Structure formats: structure tokens, C-alpha cells
Amino acid sequence: MTELKYKRILLKISGEALSGEKGSGIDTDTINEICDRIYKTHELGVEIAIVVGGGNFWRGRSGVGMDRTTADHMGMLATVINSLGLQDALESRGIPVRVQTAIEMKQIAEPYVRRKAVRHLEKKRIVIFACGMGNPYFSTDTAAAQRAAEINAEAILMAKNVDGIYDSDPSKNPNAIKFDKISYQEYLNKGLSAIDSTAASFCKDNSIPMLVFGLDNPDNIIRAVKGEEIGTTIY
Numbered sequence: 001m002t003e004l005k006y007k008r009i010l011l012k013i014s015g016e017a018l019s020g021e022k023g024s025g026i027d028t029d030t031i032n033e034i035c036d037r038i039y040k041t042h043e044l045g046v047e048i049a050i051v052v053g054g055g056n057f058w059r060g061r062s063g064v065g066m067d068r069t070t071a072d073h074m075g076m077l078a079t080v081i082n083s084l085g086l087q088d089a090l091e092s093r094g095i096p097v098r099v100q101t102a103i104e105m106k107q108i109a110e111p112y113v114r115r116k117a118v119r120h121l122e123k124k125r126i127v128i129f130a131c132g133m134g135n136p137y138f139s140t141d142t143a144a145a146q147r148a149a150e151i152n153a154e155a156i157l158m159a160k161n162v163d164g165i166y167d168s169d170p171s172k173n174p175n176a177i178k179f180d181k182i183s184y185q186e187y188l189n190k191g192l193s194a195i196d197s198t199a200a201s202f203c204k205d206n207s208i209p210m211l212v213f214g215l216d217n218p219d220n221i222i223r224a225v226k227g228e229e230i231g232t233t234i235y
């Protein structure tokens with residue numbers, strides 16, 4: 001039996017991570033590759049909840065000149081598209097999946113009910129939380145933190161397009177330095193922005209560690225649950 005460091009995780013996948021080289025929308029090969037690794041992680045016996053972003057279709061800040069609440073509602077709908085895409089790809093691998101939405105759309109998915117979500121996890125179903133928290137002005141990073149706390153996840157696995165937390169934006173500064181570990185307090189003091197400060201502050205207050213890593217190597221999800229130090233750990 002493989003030693004697992006984390007038995008219940010909240011996996012946050014950025015919307016962009018699903019678009020692969022295309023840069024927007026869902027790339028079939030990319031989503032399949034990610035779901036193969038989620039499948040293997042699930043096979044290890046890990047209870048997995050997922051929050052997916054929507055930035056591959058729409059992000060609140062794309063709505064320049066728009067009402068922010070409307071732009072954020074559009075972003076929430078983008079997360080539903082990604083959640084259904086992930087559900088389909090995971091179910092085609094034989095994993096039972098339940099999508100729960102923070103905003104009711106019962107014809108499409110279950111509404112979010114915390115106790116049902118926990119029950120699904122106990123029954124080894126993957127639960128995907130869509131629509132963020134259903135509130136504008138909050139990111140899907142913050143939704144991931146909130147849901148992780150509610151389901152008693154032991155860690156948030158933050159799968160991004162960047163392989164960790166840097167002291168400045170590595171896409172703009174080639175000399176940016178990556179942290180192996182950083183406390184939430186230090187993260188907030190430095191004014192870093194890879195994870196939004198609301199999510200960081202929430203995880204600090206609720207003692208939820210966050211493992212930030214890139215999906216350039218999809219095996220990183222499995223490595224992270226086994227406790228390998230990859231990317232950046234925020235504690």
C-alpha cells in the first residue's frame with residue numbers, strides 16, 4: 001500500500017491549465033492527460049474534491065467597462081463548463097463524479113450541499129464544486145479555500161500554469177526566485193499575488209496548507225499527495 005501524506009485533498013485546477021497550447025477553451029489531449037493523473041491519484045485511495053477556474057473561457061477582469069458582478073457571474077458560468085468537461089472525462093475513466101454548483105441549476109448538476117459532498121467523498125466519488133462560492137468579487141482560489149475548510153481537506157493542491165510561488169512574476173522577470181516554502185504571513189507581507197490575498201488569509205486563519213505546483217508534469221498531482229516536495233508549499 002502506497003504511503004499517502006494526504007488522504008483528502010482539494011485540487012484546484014486553473015481554467016488555463018485545461019486549454020493547453022490552445023490558450024483558451026478546453027484542449028482534449030490536455031484534459032485527458034490531467035484526468036489520467038487524477039484517475040491514478042483516485043486509485044491510490046485519495047478522496048478528491050475539485051474546484052476549477054474559468055479563465056480559459058472568461059475571467060471577471062476581462063469585462064473591462066462591465067459591471068463587475070455581471071462579469072463575475074459570467075466567470076462562474078465558465079467554471080460550470082469546465083466542471084462538466086472534467087466530469088465527463090473522469091467518468092469515461094470509470095470514476096463516479098458529482099458536480100455541485102454554488103448557484104442552483106438543478107437540471108445540470110446538484111446544488112452544493114456540504115453534507116452530501118462529504119458523503120460523496122466517503123463513497124470515493126470525486127466531487128467538483130462549480131460556480132466558485134456563488135459570490136461575485138471572490139476568486140475561485142478563495143472558493144477552493146472555503147470548500148477545503150468545509151470538507152476538512154488536509155491540503156489544497158493548487159495546480160497552475162506556473163510551477164510555484166516566485167518573489168516576482170516569472171513571466172516578466174527572468175531572475176524571479178522561486179520559494180520552496182513560505183508562510184502565509186510572509187506571502188501576505190510581501191504582497192505576492194499568485195494566489196489572491198483573501199484565499200491566503202483564509203488558509204492562514206484555518207491552518208490549511210497549500211501546495212502550489214505546475215501541471216507541466218501531470219505526475220505532480222500524484223507526487224504531491226505522496227508528500228514529495230514539489231513547487232512551493234505555503235503553510
Ligand code: GTP
Pocket residue numbers: 097098099105106107108109110111119120123
Ligand atoms: P447517495 O445518496 O449517496 O446514493 O448519492 P447519489 O448521488 O448517488 O444519489 P442521488 O439520488 O442524490 O443522485 C443520483 C444521481 O442524480 C447522481 O448522478 C446525482 O449527481 C444526480 N442528482 C442528484 N441531485 C441532483 C440535482 O439536484 N440535479 C441534478 N442535475 N442531478 C442531481
